[in-house]
Amino acid sequence: MTEHRVATREDWLTARKELLKREKEHARQSDEIARRRQELPWVPIEKEYVFEANDGKKTLAELFDGRSQLLVYHFMFGFGLRVDQQNPGCTGCSFAADHFDGVIPHLNGRDVTLVSESIAPLEELRPYKERLGWKFPWVSSLGSDFKFDFGAAFTEEQRENGAEFNFRHVDHPAPQREGMSAFAIEDGVVHHTYSTYDRGVEALMGTFGFLDRAPAGRNDGAETWWRRHDEYGMP
């Protein structure tokens, strides 16, 4: 077990109260940043994006499903961690996606729709979704520039000559990366309001939050430990 000191309840309480001050400071900082996010200008989207959904073709405006705000998770499919023919969805994105179904009713309750998109035909997304037991809406962006335009996929030319990922230059970006983009619709016009990538998506992964409070922590080591939820304990 991890190295640790043993103390009386009184000593623990003193240390815990000191830590609480810093936790509260961190929460307030986080509130301030959330406020700053809401101050970002909105960028009207003039390009037409079309997605394949279970009930036919949909525009970006239609993905809002009648609500005023939309979060799109850029789900890596056919490329990513431990991906092969039997396991086409990225393991990291699958880990993130395990958090979606629990929060969706509450997001919907705040007028927010959460959708995942992947560059793959719907027929390939469907069996994988069924296997993992997910209910969240997942659309195909195959044939659309959507994932490229919002910084989560890169053309061959970009992979060769470099591109921006997570708002900084990368010499040779991967074909796809994880990320999330936020949109608002007003008077029929869709606006892009926010995007985040890389560790920015940890915000939606409560498992890390819990491990950050467990005695051994994330215990990341050199290896990424996470698996698809039906693969733990397999050789």
Next chain:
Amino acid sequence: MTEHRVGTPEEWQAERDKLLAEEKELTRRGDELTKKRQELPWVPVEKEYAFETEEGTKTLADLFDGRSQLLIYHFMFGPTYEAGCPVCSSIADSIAPQVPHLEARDVTAMFVSRGPLEKLQSYRQRMGWDIGWASTVGSDFNRDIGFLHTEEELKPFLESGEIPLTVTQNAEMCDTDAAGYVAEGPGLSVYAMSDGTVYRTYVTTARGLEQPAMSFYGLLDRTPVGRNEPPDEPLWIRRHDEYQEAAR
């Protein structure tokens, strides 16, 4: 819709870059806090506690279920409740699907409440959560960590005439009264097992629960409107099968 400016992609980008630097700073500070949490001393739990589970009566050590770490969410479902607290239920929606990933890190995650086991079980079935839920035998377990308040302690609050709308609303949703509702406290307590001894390592409550257990807040913090919780309005959170969205 919320007040906002409209900008060009370039204007957005310039402001987003600045914000990213602050977000990264926040992430790093979060990592530092995690390190500090792991440096907290461990406190041996010497008292014997008993829990009623579907597999019979268990000790705190038994609840680890063979793993070395234990996360307990103190779910507000008191003896007078007919249904679980709606806010705790939203937290449970976040925790339950994470169980396989936490177990893979040698962490057992479960709920504990003071309500009778049969009520907890039927409520769990209604909500569709696949996670362990034990009923405390007696009240010491919650009381000792500060997640149970006595009538005497609550008297000034209950008689102040200033009971927040959220408390009244949530008490009603649980079919209990304000006194019964606020007797219970929400919280997370964390334990480690080493050489057969159980240690308490960490306890948190209130906004300390947001980051691990209320992922919808992290997402709402990234939407254009944000959480949108005016102080004079009762809390918007409902059980996941009770939302009635405005006509869309």
